[in-house]
């Protein structure tokens with residue numbers, strides 16, 4: 376399986392993840408990629424929406440099929456591919472990952488990942504939104520301080536898609552040990568004060584399962600498998 380063949384590009388789609396899910400449910404092969412210049416109902420994690428001005432972000436969904444036990448660390452592997460793709464497009468930047476799979480430059484979000492999977496049917500849709508040429512004042516006011524784009528290199532979304540295909544090919548099939556080591560080397564939270572809906576503490580890396588380890592304020596070790604955490608500023 377190799378990401379990018381077939382590739383369907385929409386000028387406008389509701390959500391590339393929704394289009395890719397429809398294709399996979401109709402039998403599309405692993406490797407199928409869907410991109411769009413614009414989304415009218417882009418989906419983010421935790422039920423949020425994802426917006427970007429037309430043509431200024433990579434809006435990308437890829438079908439992973441078959442999905443099996445080799446892909447247990449997929450949520451960690453995908454942001455590694457996104458980091459490497461972004462750094463290839465603009466060698467001046469260095470990306471980090473905010474657990475589990477936001478891609479950051481200097482504490483600002485460059486890209487988000489939304490994986491929608493149906494393991495019993497053996498597939499996953501890997502959704503990536505990567506900001507390419509969105510000027511700071513084009514982000515919604517509430518994101519202006521926290522979002523960032525690759526502004527300098529100005530790759531087109533289609534050029535960015537082909538670079539991402541290549542890095543995803545490698546990372547989706549990579550060994551667990553390589554994924555864990557590379558992810559840990561890009562961990563944006565380790566040693567930083569964070570809060571989650573159960574309390575606050577200091578992030579202490581990830582388990583081999585990909586779960587986040589936190590040393591809570593009282594000294595207890597807490598392990599989070601899912602959910603949202605925030606930096607305490």
Ligand code: BTN
Pocket residue numbers: 389390391392393414416417418419420421423425433434435436477486487488489502503504505
């Ligand atoms: C996040 O909340 O951080 C994840 C955002 C993922 C957005 C991308 S854009 C392309 C793909 N299609 C969607 O509807 N969502 C993902």
